[in-house]
Structures are given as C-alpha cells and as structure tokens.
Amino acid sequence: MNQEFKKTTFRDDYTFYNSPESIRRFPFPFWEDKYMYSVNIEPHVKGPAGSVYEFPIDINEHYVSEMADRAIVLKEDPLRCQALPHMMLAQWDFLELLMTSMARDYPQWFSLTTEGDHWHWINKPLGIDQKFTFGDPSTLPQEPMEYIGRQCQGDFSIQDQRDGQLWMDAGIITTQADWSLDFDVGMNFMEWHGPVPLAHDMKVFDRALKFLLNLQLGQPVRRLNWTMTINPRLDTSPENFHKWGSDRTTVTPENVGDKVHLRVELQALFRLPRSNAILFSIRGYLIKLRELVTVPKWGRRLPRVLGSLPMELIDYKGITRYRDTTLEWLAKYDDGQPTSPGGGPD
Amino acid sequence: MSGADIPVRVARVETVAERIKRIRFVPVDGRPLPTFSAGAHTVVTMRDGAKTIKNPYSLMGPLGDTTGYEISVLRTNNSHGGSQFVHEKLFEGAFVTISHPSNLFALDLRARKHLLIAGGIGITPIMAMADQLHQIGTPFELHYSTRTPSSGAYVDELKQRYGRKIHHYQTVSARRIDLANLLSQQPLGTHLYVCGPDVMIEDVLRLAREAGWPEQHLHAEHFTSPRGGLPFDVELAKSARTVRVKEDESILQALESAGLEPPYLCRGGACGQCETAVLSCDGNILHYDHYLTDEEKEQGRKIMICVSRIKGQRVTLDL
Numbered sequence: 001m002n003q004e005f006k007k008t009t010f011r012d013d014y015t016f017y018n019s020p021e022s023i024r025r026f027p028f029p030f031w032e033d034k035y036m037y038s039v040n041i042e043p044h045v046k047g048p049a050g051s052v053y054e055f056p057i058d059i060n061e062h063y064v065s066e067m068a069d070r071a072i073v074l075k076e077d078p079l080r081c082q083a084l085p086h087m088m089l090a091q092w093d094f095l096e097l098l099m100t101s102m103a104r105d106y107p108q109w110f111s112l113t114t115e116g117d118h119w120h121w122i123n124k125p126l127g128i129d130q131k132f133t134f135g136d137p138s139t140l141p142q143e144p145m146e147y148i149g150r151q152c153q154g155d156f157s158i159q160d161q162r163d164g165q166l167w168m169d170a171g172i173i174t175t176q177a178d179w180s181l182d183f184d185v186g187m188n189f190m191e192w193h194g195p196v197p198l199a200h201d202m203k204v205f206d207r208a209l210k211f212l213l214n215l216q217l218g219q220p221v222r223r224l225n226w227t228m229t230i231n232p233r234l235d236t237s238p239e240n241f242h243k244w245g246s247d248r249t250t251v252t253p254e255n256v257g258d259k260v261h262l263r264v265e266l267q268a269l270f271r272l273p274r275s276n277a278i279l280f281s282i283r284g285y286l287i288k289l290r291e292l293v294t295v296p297k298w299g300r301r302l303p304r305v306l307g308s309l310p311m312e313l314i315d316y317k318g319i320t321r322y323r324d325t326t327l328e329w330l331a332k333y334d335d336g337q338p339t340s341p342g343g344g345p346d
Numbered sequence: 347m348s349g350a351d352i353p354v355r356v357a358r359v360e361t362v363a364e365r366i367k368r369i370r371f372v373p374v375d376g377r378p379l380p381t382f383s384a385g386a387h388t389v390v391t392m393r394d395g396a397k398t399i400k401n402p403y404s405l406m407g408p409l410g411d412t413t414g415y416e417i418s419v420l421r422t423n424n425s426h427g428g429s430q431f432v433h434e435k436l437f438e439g440a441f442v443t444i445s446h447p448s449n450l451f452a453l454d455l456r457a458r459k460h461l462l463i464a465g466g467i468g469i470t471p472i473m474a475m476a477d478q479l480h481q482i483g484t485p486f487e488l489h490y491s492t493r494t495p496s497s498g499a500y501v502d503e504l505k506q507r508y509g510r511k512i513h514h515y516q517t518v519s520a521r522r523i524d525l526a527n528l529l530s531q532q533p534l535g536t537h538l539y540v541c542g543p544d545v546m547i548e549d550v551l552r553l554a555r556e557a558g559w560p561e562q563h564l565h566a567e568h569f570t571s572p573r574g575g576l577p578f579d580v581e582l583a584k585s586a587r588t589v590r591v592k593e594d595e596s597i598l599q600a601l602e603s604a605g606l607e608p609p610y611l612c613r614g615g616a617c618g619q620c621e622t623a624v625l626s627c628d629g630n631i632l633h634y635d636h637y638l639t640d641e642e643k644e645q646g647r648k649i650m651i652c653v654s655r656i657k658g659q660r661v662t663l664d665l
Contacts, residue, residue: 086455089482162454163562214611214619217380217446219350273381274409276452 005064005125011072016232016286022061023291027052028343029224029264033304035313037199041211044220044268052266055105056220057098058283059153064125066153066175066234073174073235074150079182080237081146083158083170088143090158090170092135093272094279095144098152123151145172154283157181159189161276166212168192169277175234175284177227177263178318183238197312215271215278222268224343227317228326229263232286251322256329257290260322262302289330295345299333306330351391351443352379357414359438363492363499365421366467367433368406370414371444378412382447384478385471385539385567388415389445389613394431398602401428401571402613404471404541405447409478415444418499420467428571450616451541451567453478458535460486463523463550465542466493469500471567472541476508489523491515491542525550529557541567571614572596572653573634581662582606583625597651601665608651608665615653622651622663629658 008015018026029035047053052060073080083091099121103112111122117134128151132139140147149156149172157171166189173181184192189209199205215221229236230247251259266283293299306319306327314320340346354371362368371390373379382405392399403417419432436442451471453460460479464472469490479486488511492498495516504512515523529538529550538559540550547566554564574594580601581588591600598620601608611619615635624631624647633643635650642648649656649663 084456089455160455161452210618214448214617216350216448216611217382219446273447274383275455276383276386276449 004061006061008062008065010065010069010232010234014231014233016062016065018287018291019061020294021050023287023294024345025051025060026285026287026292027224027264027266028292028295028298028301028345029226030301030305031341031343033301033339034308035305036310037202037204040223041208041221042223044222044270052283052285053222055101056268056270057101057105057152057154057281058266059102059106059109063153067126067151069234070150070174073237074146077239080174080239081149081172082181082185083143083145084160084186087145087158087160087170087275087277088137090160090272090275090277090279091137091143091145093274093277094156094158095148096134097270097272097279098148102152126151145170154281156282157280158272159278159280161213161278164213165189166209166278173282174237176237176282177229177265177284178236178238178241180238195316197316198310212269212278215269217271217273220268220270222266225265225267227263228319229261229286230259230322232261232288234284234286248318248321251325253325253329256322256326257293258288260289260326261286262289262292289326293330293333296333297339297346299330300335300337301339303327303330303334304339350446352446353441353443354379354415356436356438356440356442359436362418364494364497365433366418366497366499367421368416368418368499369432369436370416371442372414374441379415380446381410381412382415382474383449384409384453384474385451386447386449386474387451387471387612387614388417388447389611390417391443391445392428392431392436393442394435399428399431400599400602400613404451404567405474406470407474407477409474409481415447418467418470445611448611448617450612450614451539451565453539454537454563454565455482455484457484457537457563459533459537460484461528461532461536461538462486462488463538463540463542463546464488464490465540465546466491466497467499468540468542468546468567470541472539473500473504475539476504476511480508487511487513489513489515489528491517491523491546493517525553526557529554529559537563537565539565539567567616572599573655575632575655576657578629578656578658579660581660582665583662584665591655596653597649597655597663601651606665610652613652615650618650620650620652622649622665623647624649625662625664627656627658627661629656629661631656631661 052058099112102110109124113120119134121130137143155173155175157168159166160169168184168187171181193205233244236244264285268281270279353374355374357372358370360368387402387404389400389402406416419429421433422429462472476488501514540547577592579588589600589604591597609619611617618637631646631649632655634653
C-alpha cells in the first residue's frame with residue numbers, strides 16, 4: 001500500500017470514509033448467504049499482497065486518525081489500558097512483536113534498530129523517535145504495552161495462561177464493540193464469554209479454550225467476528241453507552257447508507273515467547289453500507305444474512321431497532337442471483 | 347507439529363555428569379531461534395537409520411539466547427531408543443529438527459516467592475526457571491537432589507550463579523531434603539515447582555497438600571516417556587487399517603511408522619493434543635498420561651496415544 005494517511009474523525013462530525021482501495025480490501029466476513037457461530041479459526045499466515053492478511057499487523061490509510069482517536073479515549077478514561085503487575089514480561093513480549101512486525105513490514109514508516117538491550121524505535125507517521133532499554137520500563141514514557149499500543153491500530157488484550165485457563169490480565173481497549181476491559185480484567189476465558197448467547201450450549205468455548213491452551217509459538221491463528229455500528233464510531237464502549245446507545249434510534253430509510261456500518265474484527269491470537277501468555281489482537285474495520293454495496297456480491301449477500309439471523313444474535317449484537325429499516329434499504333441490491341463461495345469480491 | 351519444525355545442527359555434545367550429556371543445537375540457517383519461556387520443551391526429531399525418533403526435552407536456557415538451545419539427556423536403560431541414540435550416535439555436526447518451544451510447566455508470575463525442587467535430570471526445566479526468576483528479581487530457592495555427587499550435573503554452575511539460593515542433597519548419603527519441614531515453612535504466596543522421578547513428585551505433592559498448600563500453587567512436570575509392554579493391534583476405524591504396536595513402541599510411534607500423521611504436541615501425556623476416541627477394546631486401557639481425569643480413564647472412551655497402551659489383543663480407534 002502506498003497511500004497517504006487520511007485525516008478523518010470517528011466522533012462528533014464523523015468524517016470517516018473508505019477509499020475505493022480500502023473498500024476492496026475490506027474483510028467481508030460472510031462466506032455464504034447465512035451466518036452462525038463457529039470456531040472458524042485458521043492459521044494467521046501471509047495473505048495476498050494488499051489484503052488485510054498480507055502482514056500479521058495491518059496498518060492502513062486510517063492509521064493516523066485511529067491513533068488520534070485512541071489518544072482522546074485514553075485521556076478521558078485511563079482505565080481503558082490496564083495491566084496487572086505480573087504481566088510486565090508479557091508487556092515486553094507484546095512490544096517486541098509489534099515493533100519487529102511493523103518495522104519489517106512497513107519500513108517506509110517504522111524502523112527498529114537493536115543492539116543487545118539498547119533499542120531505537122522510529123515512527124515517522126506519528127513523529128516519534130525513542131531510544132530505550134528493552135526490559136527496563138523506566139526508559140519509556142509509558143509502560144511498554146501502553147507505549148506501543150498507542151502506536152498500533154487495533155485493540156489488544158493479553159491473556160496469562162495458568163491452571164488450564166486463560167486470564168485476561170492486561171489490555172489496551174479503546175475501539176470495542178460494547179465490552180469493557182475494566183469489567184473483564186482478571187476474568188478467565190469462560191467468565192468473560194459468559195454473556196454470549198447460544199455458543200455455550202454448542203460447546204464452542206470449551207473447544208476454543210482447549211485449542212488455545214496449546215497454541216504454538218510461531219503459529220498464530222485468526223478468525224473474523226462482526227457486528228454493526230451506527231455512525232463510524234470506534235469507541236462503542238459500555239462506559240460511553242450514554243453517548244452512542246441512542247444513535248440506534250436515529251436510522252431512517254434516508255440515512256441507512258451513510259449511518260449504518262458493518263464492523264468487522266480481524267481477531268488474531270499469538271503465543272508470546274517469554275511470558276507464555278497469549279496476545280489477542282482485535283483489528284477493527286468499518287464500512288458504510290453505501291460503500292459496501294459498491295461490491296455487488298456483498299450487496300446481494302448482506303440482506304440474505306441479516307434476514308436469516310436468529311433473534312438471539314440480533315439482540316446480542318444490538319441490531320434489533322434498525323434491522324428492518326436496514327433490510328428494506330438493502331433489498332434493492334439483492335437481485336436474487338446466486339453468490340460465489342467465500343467472502344471476497346468477485 | 348512437523349510443519350513448523352526448525353532444522354538445527356548439533357554444535358556441542360558434552361558429558362556433564364555420570365550418564366548425563368548436554369547437547370547444544372544451533373540453527374542451520376543461522377537465523378535467531380525463537381525466545382522461550384522457562385519450563386518450555388522442544389520435541390527433537392532424530393533419524394536412526396530407517397527409524398525416526400521424536401522425543402521431548404526441556405530447554406535449559408540461558409533464556410534469551412537465540413543463537414542456540416541446550417538440552418540435557420540422561421542415559422536410561424528402558425529407553426525406546428531416544429536416550430540411547432543421543433548417548434551413542436548423536437555427534438557434533440549431526441542434523442536434527444526441533445519443534446517450536448512449547449510450555450506445559452510455566453511459572454506463575456503472580457507468586458511472591460518460588461520454591462523449586464528438582465531430582466536428578468529433572469533439573470533441566472528448573473535451571474531455566476532459576477534463570478528467569480533471577481532476571482526478573484523474584485525471590486526463589488532451589489532444592490536439588492541427586493543420587494551421588496558425580497551424578498549431580500550443574501551443581502557448581504548453579505552455586506556460582508545463585509549462591510545461597512541453591513541447596514544440594516545426595517540421596518546415597520544421609521543428606522536428604524527434609525521435605526515436611528521445607529514445605530511447612532514457606533511464606534504465603536509461595537508457588538512450588540517440582541520436576542524429577544515420579545515417586546519424588548508424588549511425595550512432594552502429597553506433603554504439600556498435607557501442609558495445606560492450595561492446589562493452584564503446586565506445579566509439577568512428570569517425565570512421562572512411552573513405556574513398553576505387550577504388543578497389540580490397533581484398528582483404525584476411519585482409514586480401515588490395522589497397525590501392529592510392538593513391545594518397544596507407543597501407538598503414536600507405530601502409527602507414524604505406518605505413514606500416518608496423527609496430531610501430537612508434547613509426546614509426554616501432558617498436553618491433550620493426541621486425545622483419541624476409543625471405539626472398542628478387548629482388554630484394558632493402560633492409561634499412563636497426566637491429562638485425562640480419573641473419571642475419563644475409568645470410562646475408557648479416550649486414550650492418549652503418545653504414552654498409553656492396552657493390555658489385550660486389539661483396540662479400535664476413531665482415526
């Protein structure tokens with residue numbers, strides 16, 4: 001990718017939009033005309049050039065704007081970033097993974113030089129030039145997870161592994177789909193997934209946990225998850241529900257295309273080497289329905305998926321109030337033609 | 347698993363004590379090896395003629411050394427060829443492959459103090475733990491028991507590095523660990539890690555429970571290597587094949603020799619990756635793993651094919 005970084009907003013005047021290239025690389029999550037939970041985990045391996053899967057950490061045209069939005073969230077609410085004391089080693093693992101990936105895959109923007117524990121990090125888009133000692137938190141302006149988390153798109157939680165469980169003991173979460181790190185911190189895998197409907201009965205979490213406990217170093221995995229958001233708002237947190245919850249009542253037949261967004265999370269899981277913890281990266285992508293229907297296959301498929309979604313899922317994802325209006329607007333893009341398998345554009 | 351194995355060369359073989367050799371592997375392509383956490387192991391794949399040997403070994407450290415990995419191997423008599431092969435045929439310059447490190451015996455970093463107890467060759471993961479705790483500055487004590495002075499690998503090395511934190515015992519002399527005393531004197535918030543012969547692990551865990559230690563503070567790594575036994579047949583329901591398991595091989599090894607690739611990770615009955623459904627068995631399953639619950643073992647519907655076998659003629663697996 002060789003684009004300029006956009007300067008757009010994810011609050012107030014909501015100037016966010018996607019370029020045509022950004023639309024084409026959108027990770028459309030529905031590989032068939034219906035949707036149901038599945039563990040749907042695949043190896044997080046290198047994908048086609050230009051796709052969101054090309055590199056383990058995806059940096060795109062919204063980088064600078066998203067980092068500015070994160071800074072606002074953290075200023076208003078520092079508890080969006082928390083790490084329990086025993087997670088310091090994992091924080092350094094996290095910083096190393098991000099810095100080495102970003103510098104290797106985007107050398108035009110980031111550079112990392114190391115000599116033993118003496119590290120030198122340069123982030124050109126954000127104008128950062130930092131020398132520090134790896135392993136010594138006092139040589140960075142913030143703790144390592146917050147420091148690098150403020151410079152990388154996506155939310156991150158770090159899970160400690162012990163007693164046959166995963167524990168959410170650290171994270172930097174500012175762009176979440178209605179869940180709270182401050183509420184979940186210290187919980188285990190079963191506890192923080194408690195509110196999800198249907199999936200427990202399907203034993204999805206038992207299987208997923210067993211799989212993750214044996215997640216191997218050097219073999220990260222990924223899955224897609226999705227929801228819908230009104231307005232291109234990154235911070236749809238429970239903490240700020242009073243600021244965005246009522247937006248769901250503002251959808252009209254006239255504004256569906258601009259107001260309703262499909263929000264897809266590219267979730268990846270990495271085993272961290274020093275701490276044996278697991279990093280969970282949640283890289284969110286937003287697309288306006290008006291942008292989405294420029295890809296005919298997606299315009300056909302989305303109404304079919306939304307129309308056949310079980311009520312429990314519609315409620316859980318918070319779509320109930322505007323589903324009918326959205327379906328009516330989408331109907332004109334479904335000409336009844338069959339769709340090809342897989343999520344990508346034809 | 348094999349897809350991500352790393353080709354390495356044996357850079358050094360060194361006898362460090364009676365029947366114990368230390369091996370250093372370096373990457374063939376010269377690229378740094380992955381960093382690993384204390385308590386991690388790697389599965390080493392070695393070729394002995396037509397036979398392939400895959401054995402898990404704890405990584406000793408030093409942590410953070412990405413130019414090579416070190417393991418220690420005890421020569422055992424009832425070995426399935428792994429330790430014998432290492433002692434007799436693995437020379438400097440040999441090529442083997444190793445898996446990415448994996449950890450089933452990790453430190454609980456919430457602990458205020460760590461009590462490390464090692465017996466014999468069980469010192470290997472404990473050495474990496476001492477290294478990690480020294481680096482992050484958490485208090486620890488290491489109690490290390492060996493049979494004779496000459497069987498004690500690394501005692502001098504450990505004492506040099508960590509001084510009075512190291513306590514050495516010899517079982518042939520009167521100087522044994524007073525476990526009951528040791529376990530009753532630890533401050534709240536201490537975590538215990540034990541690695542060594544089964545009987546020692548069982549003793550330590552039993553005494554700790556009697557002394558009132560919480561279960562979550564007790565961590566053990568058992569050396570479960572596949573045991574030999576009477577031969578039997580494995581019938582594979584899905585692939586409609588029958589494979590003979592010989593006296594000196596595990597079900598997993600027999601299946602691999604027959605060209606199959608069942609999933610596995612630790613090959614020591616600890617991780618659960620090779621759990622396989624048993625459809626029928628004309629005898630008893632001999633469960634040697636530490637993964638299945640007692641209830642599951644009694645039900646007899648699952649088997650960990652890396653270490654367990656059957657006493658009988660024939661077992662049918664869902665493979």
